[in-house]
Amino acid sequence: MFAMVKTLVTGAGARAEDTLRDHFAIDLLEQKIRESEAALGAAKETLAALIIRERNERRALEAVKSRIADLEERTRQALAAQKQSLAQDAAQAIAELENEATVREATVAKLSERVARMRLSVEKTHRRIVDLKQGSIQARAIDAEARAQRKMNRAVGTNTSMREAQDLLDRILERDDPFEEAGVLDEIDAGLNHVAIRDRMAAAGLGQKTKSTADDVLERLRQGDAD
Numbered sequence: 001m002f003a004m005v006k007t008l009v010t011g012a013g014a015r016a017e018d019t020l021r022d023h024f025a026i027d028l029l030e031q032k033i034r035e036s037e038a039a040l041g042a043a044k045e046t047l048a049a050l051i052i053r054e055r056n057e058r059r060a061l062e063a064v065k066s067r068i069a070d071l072e073e074r075t076r077q078a079l080a081a082q083k084q085s086l087a088q089d090a091a092q093a094i095a096e097l098e099n100e101a102t103v104r105e106a107t108v109a110k111l112s113e114r115v116a117r118m119r120l121s122v123e124k125t126h127r128r129i130v131d132l133k134q135g136s137i138q139a140r141a142i143d144a145e146a147r148a149q150r151k152m153n154r155a156v157g158t159n160t161s162m163r164e165a166q167d168l169l170d171r172i173l174e175r176d177d178p179f180e181e182a183g184v185l186d187e188i189d190a191g192l193n194h195v196a197i198r199d200r201m202a203a204a205g206l207g208q209k210t211k212s213t214a215d216d217v218l219e220r221l222r223q224g225d226a227d
Contacts, residue, residue, distance in 0.1 A: 026136070026143050033132050040125050047118045054111035061104040068097045 071094050078087035 026140055029132075029136055029139060033129065033136060036125070036129050036132070040122065040129060043118065043122050043125065047115065047122055050111060050115045050118055054108060054115055057104055057108045057111060061101060061108055064097050064101045064104060068094055068101065071097070 071090050075087050075090040075094065078084075078090060
């Protein structure tokens with residue numbers, strides 16, 4: 001029982017964490033980019049220190065080689081002058097300098113290798129950060145669009161007032177035409193008062209006319225002109 005409760009609590013916590021992560025996804029993304037930029041800055045400083053150390057070691061190595069070359073020339077001159085003791089001391093110094101040069105060459109080689117690795121890592125990280133920034137711009141646009149869509153859905157798609165307004169509009173459009181209704185009522189009243197049948201009989205020439213017609217007007221005008 002305890003294990004089941006623990007599993008349920010763990011699952012609920014994971015879902016809450018996912019929901020929180022989704023809600024603040026853009027902010028978290030930008031924070032991670034800032035952290036990556038800080039790490040890149042530290043890596044650049046390390047790379048710069050390695051490059052400076054490598055250059056110093058190369059200069060020191062060149063200085064040792066220059067001293068070796070100088071002593072070798074002087075040793076040749078000492079041997080030519082049969083100054084064996086000076087030549088022996090110079091040879092000892094040359095041997096020590098050659099050993100130092102060997103150590104410095106190994107150091108320079110290691111530093112060069114480290115510089116190459118660090119430079120490659122810095123370049124790779126830089127490209128990834130550029131890609132992340134571009135993706136962040138796109139993600140922010142998508143997130144803004146999604147937020148706007150959700151807001152519109154809440155305001156329009158699920159709004160009770162909008163549904164009620166649509167119902168009222170439908171009811172208004174379905175109403176009967178009042179003018180047509182008045183005409184129908186007049187027809188009904190005429191039928192009830194027997195006016196309609198009286199007008200129809202008068203129009204058929206039965207009895208006196210109940211309505212004046214265009215023909216009546218023309219006939220009256222003709223008679224007036226004849227008089």
